[in-house]
Amino acid sequence: MPKVYKFIAVGLGHISDHWLPLFSSEGQARIFNDAKRVEIAALVDPDRTTWAKGKQYGLDAPCFVQLEDAYKEVEADVVLVLTPPQYHARYVWEAIQNLNHVLTEKPFITETNDLKHMIGLFETIKEENLLCVVNQQYRWAPRIQAVRKAIDDGKIGQVGFVVSYFNEADYHFNLWWRQLHGDISAFNWFVHHYDTMRYILKNRKPVEVYAKLIRVPYSKIVGESTVFLNVTFEDGIEWTYNGSQEGRGWNTPGQSMFTIHGSDGMIENPRDGPPVLYKAKDEKGEALMPDPGDSHAPYPDYWHVTLRKFVESLDANKPVDEDVTTFENNMSTIVIPLAARESHRQKRRVNVQEFLASL
Numbered sequence: 001m002p003k004v005y006k007f008i009a010v011g012l013g014h015i016s017d018h019w020l021p022l023f024s025s026e027g028q029a030r031i032f033n034d035a036k037r038v039e040i041a042a043l044v045d046p047d048r049t050t051w052a053k054g055k056q057y058g059l060d061a062p063c064f065v066q067l068e069d070a071y072k073e074v075e076a077d078v079v080l081v082l083t084p085p086q087y088h089a090r091y092v093w094e095a096i097q098n099l100n101h102v103l104t105e106k107p108f109i110t111e112t113n114d115l116k117h118m119i120g121l122f123e124t125i126k127e128e129n130l131l132c133v134v135n136q137q138y139r140w141a142p143r144i145q146a147v148r149k150a151i152d153d154g155k156i157g158q159v160g161f162v163v164s165y166f167n168e169a170d171y172h173f174n175l176w177w178r179q180l181h182g183d184i185s186a187f188n189w190f191v192h193h194y195d196t197m198r199y200i201l202k203n204r205k206p207v208e209v210y211a212k213l214i215r216v217p218y219s220k221i222v223g224e225s226t227v228f229l230n231v232t233f234e235d236g237i238e239w240t241y242n243g244s245q246e247g248r249g250w251n252t253p254g255q256s257m258f259t260i261h262g263s264d265g266m267i268e269n270p271r272d273g274p275p276v277l278y279k280a281k282d283e284k285g286e287a288l289m290p291d292p293g294d295s296h297a298p299y300p301d302y303w304h305v306t307l308r309k310f311v312e313s314l315d316a317n318k319p320v321d322e323d324v325t326t327f328e329n330n331m332s333t334i335v336i337p338l339a340a341r342e343s344h345r346q347k348r349r350v351n352v353q354e355f356l357a358s359l
C-alpha cells in the first residue's frame with residue numbers, strides 16, 4: 001500500500017477553501033487515480049468560527065488554536081501553511097524544528113531577515129531530507145505552460161527581453177494583513193508574476209534588480225502598491241515589469257499581460273484570449289492554443305498540481321522535476337521583491353549575489 005501522508009493545515013481562511021477539498025475522498029480520487037495518499041491530521045486556526053470547515057469538506061480532524069497544541073496531540077508528516085503571509089516564516093520554522101516536511105502558500109517569507117534565517121535552515125532541511133515547497137500554482141496554468149513550451153521549442157529563437165504589465169484596479173485590501181505591510185502587494189500578488197516569469201524563462205535566476213516603489217497619493221494602505229521594476233536574468237535577458245493594485249479602470253488578467261521578444265519572433269499574453277506567437281514582421285500572429293477562457297478568472301485553480309507533485313516528490317525522496325518550487329528554487333523568486341526594496345532604498349541597481357552575501 002502506498003504511504004498516506006498526514007498533514008496539519010494551519011490557517012483556515014479564504015485560501016483553505018481551495019486546499020481542503022483536495023483532501024476529501026473525491027478530491028484525492030481525481031488527483032491520485034483513486035488512491036488515498038493524503039490525510040488531514042489536524043486543523044489549526046485561532047479563529048474558532050473557521051473550525052466548521054473540517055466537517056464542511058468531509059474531513060474528520062481535531063482542531064487547535066495553535067500549531068504547538070496540535071503537535072502535542074497528533075503525529076504528522078507535513079505542515080500546510082495557509083496563514084496570512086506575515087506568519088509563514090514562523091510556522092515554517094516550527095515545522096522544520098519538528099522534522100516535518102512543509103508545503104506553504106506563497107510567499108514563504110516577508111522580511112529580508114527571514115530570508116537570512118531560512119537560508120540557515122537549508123542545512124537542516126538537507127540533513128533531514130525534508131521537502132519544503134512553496135505553492136506557485138500560476139506555473140501550472142495551461143497558457144503559461146504553452147508559452148514556456150513555445151520558447152523551449154525555439155519558436156522565437158534566442159530570448160532578448162520581456163515587457164509585463166499588471167493592473168489590478170482598485171484592489172480591496174481588506175483585513176489587517178493586506179493593509180499593514182509595506183511590501184504586501186509585492187509579496188501577496190506581484191510574486192505570482194515574478195515566479196511565473198522565472199518559470200517561463202526555465203527557472204533562470206535574477207542577476208540584477210532595479211526598482212522604484214510607488215505609493216500613489218490616493219493609496220489606501222501603508223507602503224507601496226505600485227512598482228516600476230527592471231530585472232536582468234541569467235543570460236542577459238532583460239525584464240521590465242509595471243505592477244499596480246491601485247491603478248483605476250480595467251483589470252489585466254491575474255496572470256498579467258506581457259510580450260516576450262526573441263531573435264525570431266515575439267509571444268504575447270494579451271488582455272483577452274490565448275497567448276499568441278508572432279514571427280518576425282508578422283502582424284496577425286498565430287494562437288499558441290485554443291482560448292483557455294481564464295483571462296479574467298480570479299485565480300488559476302491548479303493547487304491540485306502542486307499537491308500531486310509534492311506527494312510524488314515525497315515518494316521519490318527528491319523533487320520530481322526542476323520546476324517543483326522548493327525553498328532553494330523559490331529563493332530566486334522571493335529575492336526579487338527583497339532586492340527591489342533595497343534598490344528603491346539605495347536608489348541604485350542591486351546585484352543579487354552581493355545582496356544575498358550581505359545578509
Ligand SMILES: NC(=O)c1ccc[n+]([C@@H]2O[C@H](COP(=O)([O-])OP(=O)(O)OC[C@H]3O[C@@H](n4cnc5c(N)ncnc54)[C@H](O)[C@@H]3O)[C@@H](O)[C@H]2O)c1
Nearest residue numbers: 011012013014015045046047082083084085105106188299
Ligand atoms: N496561491 C494563490 O493564488 C493565493 C491566493 C490567495 C491567497 N494566497 C495566500 O494564502 C495565504 C492566506 O490567505 P487568505 O486569503 O486565505 O487569508 P485569510 O485572511 O482569508 O485567512 C487567513 C487565516 O489564517 C488565520 N490566522 C491568522 N493568524 C493565524 C495564526 N497566527 N495561526 C494560525 N492561523 C492564523 C486567520 O484566522 C484566517 O482564518 C496568504 O499567504 C496568501 O498570500 C494564495
